Structures are given as C-alpha cells and as structure tokens.
Amino acid sequence: MKILVYNNDTNKMETYNKELDDTMPYINDNYLTVREFRGSSNSDVLWTDKKTMEAFNKLRELYGAPINVGYAFKRIGEGGHSNMSQHYVGTAFDVGQTMGEEGRDKVRSTAINNRIFTYVEPKYLTPTWVHIDKRNPSPACSTGGYPVIKQGSKGVYVATLQDALNLLGFNAGVIDGVFGNNTRNAVIRYQRARGLTQDGIVGCDTWRALTFQVANSR
Numbered sequence: 001m002k003i004l005v006y007n008n009d010t011n012k013m014e015t016y017n018k019e020l021d022d023t024m025p026y027i028n029d030n031y032l033t034v035r036e037f038r039g040s041s042n043s044d045v046l047w048t049d050k051k052t053m054e055a056f057n058k059l060r061e062l063y064g065a066p067i068n069v070g071y072a073f074k075r076i077g078e079g080g081h082s083n084m085s086q087h088y089v090g091t092a093f094d095v096g097q098t099m100g101e102e103g104r105d106k107v108r109s110t111a112i113n114n115r116i117f118t119y120v121e122p123k124y125l126t127p128t129w130v131h132i133d134k135r136n137p138s139p140a141c142s143t144g145g146y147p148v149i150k151q152g153s154k155g156v157y158v159a160t161l162q163d164a165l166n167l168l169g170f171n172a173g174v175i176d177g178v179f180g181n182n183t184r185n186a187v188i189r190y191q192r193a194r195g196l197t198q199d200g201i202v203g204c205d206t207w208r209a210l211t212f213q214v215a216n217s218r
C-alpha cells in the first residue's frame with residue numbers, strides 16, 4: 001500500500017510502500033499498523049504527516065498500554081461526526097471504542113494534559129470514542145475546517161484536495177500532496193464549474209463546495 005507522509009521538519013513529501021500488517025512510518029514497533037490506520041477506508045493510497053505519527057507515539061507511551069484504533073484515515077464523505085465537528089483525514093484518530101469509559105477518560109486526560117494533539121473532542125460530543133487530531137489551527141472558514149492552500153502548498157490537506165477533485169472527475173493527477181500546476185488547473189476548472197471565484201486558491205468557499213459535493217456523491 002502506498003503511504004505519503006508529509007515531513008513537517010523538512011517540508012517534503014515522503015513515499016512509502018508497506019503491507020497492511022507493517023507498522024506505519026515514524027511509529028514505534030506495533031503501536032499502529034497500516035491496517036489500523038487505514039481502517040475501513042477504500043483508498044489505495046494513505047496520507048499523514050510526521051507530527052501526527054509522533055503525537056500517537058507520545059500518547060501511547062504516556063497511556064502505557066495498547067490503544068485500540070476504531071477509525072483513523074477517513075476521506076471526505078467516509079463517515080464521521082455529522083455536522084458537529086470534522087474528522088481531518090490523515091491527522092485524526094477515533095480510539096478507545098473497546099476500552100470502557102475509564103480507559104477513554106484516561107486517554108482524553110492524557111492527551112489534554114500533555115498537549116499532544118491540537119484538538120481533543122469533548123466527551124459529551126463523542127462519549128463512546130475519543131477523537132484526537134493534529135489539525136492545522138488556522139481554518140479557512142471562521143466555522144472551522146481545512147486551511148487555505150494554494151500553488152506551492154504541501155501536505156495532508158493538498159492530498160485531501162487532490163483526492164476530492166479526482167473523485168468528482170476534475171483530474172488533479174496522481175495524489176502526491178504537492179500543489180503544482182495540475183492541481184491548480186483542476187481547482188480552476190472546479191471553481192468555474194461551480195460558479196466560484198476562479199483564482200486557483202482553495203479557501204473557505206471552495207472547501208465548502210468540495211466537502212458538500214463529495215459527501216453527497218457517495
């Protein structure tokens with residue numbers, strides 16, 4: 001299986017080929033397999049970043065026992081949190097479904113107290129699992145969501161964009177997490193088709209249109 005990892009330290013996309021039972025890149029032995037990270041996704045390519053994998057290592061160390069992962073990698077439209085919140089493909093985990101309440105409480109408090117993740121969903125929103133993620137803290141919309149990306153951007157959000165454009169038939173090329181000419185041209189074609197400002201920049205309006213359309217096309 002092809003795995004793209006954005007290296008936050010070098011600002012480069014890295015490509016790995018791994019089997020489902022292999023351990024994910026940058027993950028300590030047996031903490032998280034490719035199969036666990038992929039979960040129920042239909043994608044034949046996965047993407048994440050180094051800081052997300054390192055955050056999972058840290059949580060696992062501090063928790064001190066295996067953490068079951070119910071869902072991690074979910075593309076736009078592959079299930080989630082209804083309208084209350086967003087999952088963030090590649091940087092988010094839903095864990096603790098088999099742990100019981102006490103275990104989940106400990107995972108939540110460990111993640112919050114050590115500031116390992118950007119966001120830990122409050123218990124009242126998801127009482128039967130723990131959502132944790134390393135989202136970008138500056139969303140394009142005031143209501144949250146993905147950040148503004150444009151030509152030259154790299155990382156998980158670019159891969160998510162390319163995947164969404166490809167799903168809708170606006171060929172952005174091979175998913176590589178790098179916002180180049182092919183991706184920009186696909187964005188402009190999409191913006192034209194949807195009556196959006198044709199600037200090739202993926203901001204609030206374009207993300208909203210893509211997310212809505214992909215989620216409703218499945």
Ligand SMILES: [Zn+2]
Nearest residue numbers: 087093094131
């Ligand atoms: Zn989630």
